[in-house]
Amino acid sequence: MLIVYHHPFSPASRFVRLALHEYGVNFEAYLEFPWQRRRDFLLINPAGTVPVAVENDGTPVCGAGVIMEYLDETRGYMIPEKRLMPDNAERRAEVRRLVDWFLGKFDREVIGHFVREKVYKQEMPKSAGGGEPDSAALRAARTNIRHHMRYIGYLAASRRWLGGDKLSFADMAAAAELSCADYLGEVPWEEDEHAKAWYARVKSRPSFRSLLGETIPGMRPAPSYADLDF
Amino acid sequence: MLIVYHHPFSPASRFVRLALHEYGVNFEAYLEFPWQRRRDFLLINPAGTVPVAVENDGTPVCGAGVIMEYLDETRGYMIPEKRLMPDNAERRAEVRRLVDWFLGKFDREVIGHFVREKVYKQEMPKSAGGGEPDSAALRAARTNIRHHMRYIGYLAASRRWLGGDKLSFADMAAAAELSCADYLGEVPWEEDEHAKAWYARVKSRPSFRSLLGETIPGMRPAPSYADLDF
Structure with missing residues (x-):
C-alpha cells in the first residue's frame, strides 16, 4: 500500500x-x-x-x-501510453524544467502567497503564524499571476501540451498550482485564452474529479471552480 | 560539446x-x-x-x-562504478531528497544568505540590489548553520556517505554549498567532528581541485579553504 x-x-x-x-x-x-x-x-x-x-x-x-x-x-x-514523462532525455529535461518552474517559481511568486494568506493563516493558530491575510503579499501575487498566465498561454499556444506533444508532469504541476488559486477565485482567466483552453482540457480529466469535489470548511470555492465550462 | x-x-x-x-x-x-x-x-x-x-x-x-x-x-x-546515483528506486529517492535538502533548504536557510550578502551584493550594481551586507541575514545564517552541521554530522556518522553506502549526488550537493561558506570563513568546523571528517574526504577528491583554486577578485579565501588538513 x-x-x-x-x-x-x-x-x-x-x-x-x-x-x-x-x-x-x-x-x-x-x-x-x-x-x-x-x-x-x-x-x-x-x-x-x-x-x-x-x-x-x-x-x-x-x-x-x-x-x-x-x-x-x-x-x-x-503504462507506456499513460506515462507523464517523455522517453527522450532532452524532452524529459524540458518537462522537469517546467515542473520546477510551476512548483517552484510560480508557487513562490503567486500561488504560495494566495494559499498561505487565504487558507493556511486561517487554519493556523496565532502562535504558528496564523492571522489576517497580508494585503501586500496578495497584491504582489495578483500582479505576478498575469505574467505567469501569459507564459502558460504561450506554452499552450506553441505546443499540444505544456511540456511538449504529450500530456506530461508539466501539465499536472501547472494545473495543480492553478487549481488552488481557482478555488479562491484568484485566477484572471480573461488574461489569456490559450491558458484557459488548456486548463479546460486538463480539468476535464478523470484525475481532476476528486480534487474538484473537495471543499474546505467555512470557505466555499469560487463558482467556476468545479465547472468544466468556466 | x-x-x-x-x-x-x-x-x-x-x-x-x-x-x-x-x-x-x-x-x-x-x-x-x-x-x-x-x-x-x-x-x-x-x-x-x-x-x-x-x-x-x-x-x-x-x-x-x-x-x-x-x-x-x-x-x-x-560508468556504473563512478555513478553518483544508486541503482535502486528507494535509494535514489533518498539521494534526491538530500539533494533537494542541501540545494533547497540548506541554501535558503544558510548558504544563500552568505553568498548574497557577502559576494553577490559586492558584485551587483546598487540598482540591482547591491550594497552593504544585511547583518540580520548574516546573523540568521550563522545561527542556522549549526543545526545543519549537526544534521550533516548525523548523516555522516550513520552512513558511509551522506546518501548511503556510496558516494552520491547528495555528497556533491552538501559539499558544493559548504564550499561557498568555507571560502568566506563562515563554517563552524568545530561544531561537528563527523561533518568535518566527511568534508575532508570529499574535499580531497580530484573533482574539487579546480573549485578550490578559484578566487574572487578583492576577496581572499579563508586560510583553511584550500587546505586538505583544515
Whole structure:
C-alpha cells in the first residue's frame, strides 16, 4: 500500500495526487498540517513538508519532484501510453524544467502567497503564524499571476501540451498550482485564452474529479471552480 | 560539446561542475551574472537562473536537479562504478531528497544568505540590489548553520556517505554549498567532528581541485579553504 501525507491546499500535494491518479495507483491519503511540526511526521520527513509518499513501510519518498521520479521509475514502464514523462532525455529535461518552474517559481511568486494568506493563516493558530491575510503579499501575487498566465498561454499556444506533444508532469504541476488559486477565485482567466483552453482540457480529466469535489470548511470555492465550462 | 552557464559562487553551479568532473565529462564553463538578466540568456532559460547546460546546441537543460538527472540518464550507464546515483528506486529517492535538502533548504536557510550578502551584493550594481551586507541575514545564517552541521554530522556518522553506502549526488550537493561558506570563513568546523571528517574526504577528491583554486577578485579565501588538513 502507498500512503501519501498531504494537505488539500498544498499545490505540490495536489500535483502528486493527480499524478498517482493518472498512473492508476491506489493510495491512502493522510491529512497533515505541516505547521504543527508533529514529531512522528518529522521522523518520516525531517524537512516537515508535504507531500511525502511511503510505500509498504519502506524509505519515505519526500517532496513532489522526488515522488514524481519514484512514481515514473517504479510504474512508468508498465503504462507506456499513460506515462507523464517523455522517453527522450532532452524532452524529459524540458518537462522537469517546467515542473520546477510551476512548483517552484510560480508557487513562490503567486500561488504560495494566495494559499498561505487565504487558507493556511486561517487554519493556523496565532502562535504558528496564523492571522489576517497580508494585503501586500496578495497584491504582489495578483500582479505576478498575469505574467505567469501569459507564459502558460504561450506554452499552450506553441505546443499540444505544456511540456511538449504529450500530456506530461508539466501539465499536472501547472494545473495543480492553478487549481488552488481557482478555488479562491484568484485566477484572471480573461488574461489569456490559450491558458484557459488548456486548463479546460486538463480539468476535464478523470484525475481532476476528486480534487474538484473537495471543499474546505467555512470557505466555499469560487463558482467556476468545479465547472468544466468556466 | 557541453556548455555550462554558471557563476563561481552559485552553489548549484558548483554542484553541477563537481558532478560533471566526477562523471568525466568535458565542458566549457561560461560565466553568467544572473542579476544582469541578459536577454540572450533569458532566451536560453526564461527563469534567468544558473546553472544551465546546453549540449550540442540542443534543448537547454535548466537547473541543478534537472542537469543531475540529464547527466545520469545520458552518462550513468557507461560508468556504473563512478555513478553518483544508486541503482535502486528507494535509494535514489533518498539521494534526491538530500539533494533537494542541501540545494533547497540548506541554501535558503544558510548558504544563500552568505553568498548574497557577502559576494553577490559586492558584485551587483546598487540598482540591482547591491550594497552593504544585511547583518540580520548574516546573523540568521550563522545561527542556522549549526543545526545543519549537526544534521550533516548525523548523516555522516550513520552512513558511509551522506546518501548511503556510496558516494552520491547528495555528497556533491552538501559539499558544493559548504564550499561557498568555507571560502568566506563562515563554517563552524568545530561544531561537528563527523561533518568535518566527511568534508575532508570529499574535499580531497580530484573533482574539487579546480573549485578550490578559484578566487574572487578583492576577496581572499579563508586560510583553511584550500587546505586538505583544515
